[in-house]
Amino acid sequence: xxxxxxxxxxxxxxxxxxxVGLGVGVKKGPWTPEEDRKLLSYIQQYGHGSWRSLPAKxxxxxxxxxxxxRWTNYLxxxxxxxxxxxxEERTIIQLHALLGNxxxxxxxxxxxxxDNEIKNHWNSHIKKRMTKMGIDPMTHKPKSGGTxxxxxxxxxxxxxxxxxxxAEARLVQKPKYYPNPPPYLTSTTTTTTQEVHxxxxxxxxPSYLPCLxxxxxxxxxxxxxxxxxxxxxxxxxxTSNASLATPTTMPExxxxxxxxxxxxxxxxxxDNDQEDKTLMGPFEEFEYPDxxxxxxxxxxxxxxxxxxxxxxxxLLDGGWNSxxxxxxxxxxxxxxxxx
DNA sequence: AAGGAGAGCAACCGCAGATTC
DNA sequence: AGAATCTGCGGTTGCTCTCCT
Numbered sequence: 600x601x602x603x604x605x606x607x608x609x610x611x612x613x614x615x616x617x618x619v620g621l622g623v624g625v626k627k628g629p630w631t632p633e634e635d636r637k638l639l640s641y642i643q644q645y646g647h648g649s650w651r652s653l654p655a656k657x658x659x660x661x662x663x664x665x666x667x668x669r670w671t672n673y674l675x676x677x678x679x680x681x682x683x684x685x686x687e688e689r690t691i692i693q694l695h696a697l698l699g700n701x702x703x704x705x706x707x708x709x710x711x712x713x714d715n716e717i718k719n720h721w722n723s724h725i726k727k728r729m730t731k732m733g734i735d736p737m738t739h740k741p742k743s744g745g746t747x748x749x750x751x752x753x754x755x756x757x758x759x760x761x762x763x764x765x766a767e768a769r770l771v772q773k774p775k776y777y778p779n780p781p782p783y784l785t786s787t788t789t790t791t792t793q794e795v796h797x798x799x800x801x802x803x804x805p806s807y808l809p810c811l812x813x814x815x816x817x818x819x820x821x822x823x824x825x826x827x828x829x830x831x832x833x834x835x836x837x838t839s840n841a842s843l844a845t846p847t848t849m850p851e852x853x854x855x856x857x858x859x860x861x862x863x864x865x866x867x868x869x870d871n872d873q874e875d876k877t878l879m880g881p882f883e884e885f886e887y888p889d890x891x892x893x894x895x896x897x898x899x900x901x902x903x904x905x906x907x908x909x910x911x912x913x914l915l916d917g918g919w920n921s922x923x924x925x926x927x928x929x930x931x932x933x934x935x936x937x938x
Numbered sequence: 939a940a941g942g943a944g945a946g947c948a949a950c951c952g953c954a955g956a957t958t959c
Numbered sequence: 960a961g962a963a964t965c966t967g968c969g970g971t972t973g974c975t976c977t978c979c980t
Contacts, residue, residue, distance in 0.1 A: 629948070629974085651965070667966075668949065703968060718969075719947050727945095 626660045630669055634659055638666055639674055672715045679711040683720055691717060692725060696739045 626634075641657035647670065650663035659666060672678075683691070687709055694705045702714035702721075709717060726736040733741055 627950075649965080664951095664966085665949080671967090672948075700969065714968075715948080722970095723946055 625662050627665070630673075634661070635669070635674060638669060642670060642674075672713050675713075677711050678713060678716075680716075683712075683724075687712065688720075688725060691721060692729075692739075695721065695736075699737075 637657050637659055638653075641653065645656075647653055647667070650667045653659075653663055653666050654661045657666070661669075690709060691705060694708055698704050700718075702718045706712055706714035706717050721736075729736040729739075735741070
């Protein structure tokens with residue numbers, strides 16, 4: 600896990616201003632539970648403030664950048680970990696078709712998933728499966744030719760929608776971890792079991808982004824009439840369509856466990872299913888919205904079934920024209936996006 | 939049982955845009 | 960205005976684990 604002895608060939612980074620503070624004695628490689636505790640405790644108490652100065656103040660022998668990454672990709676309490684649900688994978692595929700490798704923008708539309716996690720999931724799972732099915736993961740078109748679906752030939756409306764999605768993502772970009780929270784982060788939770796839950800700064804950002812019209816159309820066109828033999832999937836699709844089509848307020852919170860992995864350092868290790876359920880990371884418990892249940896809904900992941908992907912190819916093959924037609928019907932967008 | 943191959947993913951790198959002075 | 964610094968992002972690496980032979 601992680602990297603410890605990174606090769607010498609890339610040491611010129613010491614000149615990079617990013618790495619200010621990275622000098623003799625600065626630690627790299629996997630984080631230990633103790634380091635996590637220090638970082639977590641410091642940020643809970645003071646907020647992260649300037650990342651550069653944080654390590655010294657928190658008693659860490661890390662560079663600020665490493666601390667920031669650890670926080671944003673792992674320690675942040677509003678992160679959901681674990682398997683991606685069908686709905687999430689579908690959203691990733693659709694957003695990737697529109698946005699390309701703009702992971703942070705995609706992540707902004709997937710509540711509580713980090714861009715790094717989505718990127719990893721895309722590269723290690725979805726991309727490979729699409730390639731295996733003969734679909735070019737970059738253009739989303741069948742490699743053997745056929746209809747250009749998305750990518751360079753994005754039509755005007757899809758480009759417009761992509762720009763809007765990105766703008767929305769910027770607007771709702773994950774709020775900074777303020778020691779004194781902005782007003783919209785005021786907590787209403789009163790029955791949590793740990794102090795960390797009560798912290799108003801721990802309230803996850805709004806998980807719903809209202810303007811996903813292109814996805815709604817896509818899903819309405821392509822998925823609602825999409826017949827898949829798997830009954831669970833069918834149910835899930837209708838559920839997820841509803842959730843996308845209907846703006847929701849912050850879901851109620853309930854307790855779930857969050858796992859962590861410290862490799863050989865004594866806590867959970869990846870993929871040790873049994874152990875993972877009992878060994879916890881820095882947050883022994885955290886609260887996640889109810890809609891996590893959607894991911895638990897699929898016991899047998901239909902996305903992994905050959906049937907799904909065969910039908911997915913058909914879907915892509917015939918889908919883009921339908922999408923265009925429907926997009927044309929729902930709106931008359933301005934000539935150029937205005938935000 | 940051993941070891942090689944591949945998968946999964948945390949963490950690093952370097953660049954670029956934003957911000958500060 | 961521009962240099963210095965900070966932050967965020969996307970690409971990549973390499974360690975650990977699991978599976979297969």
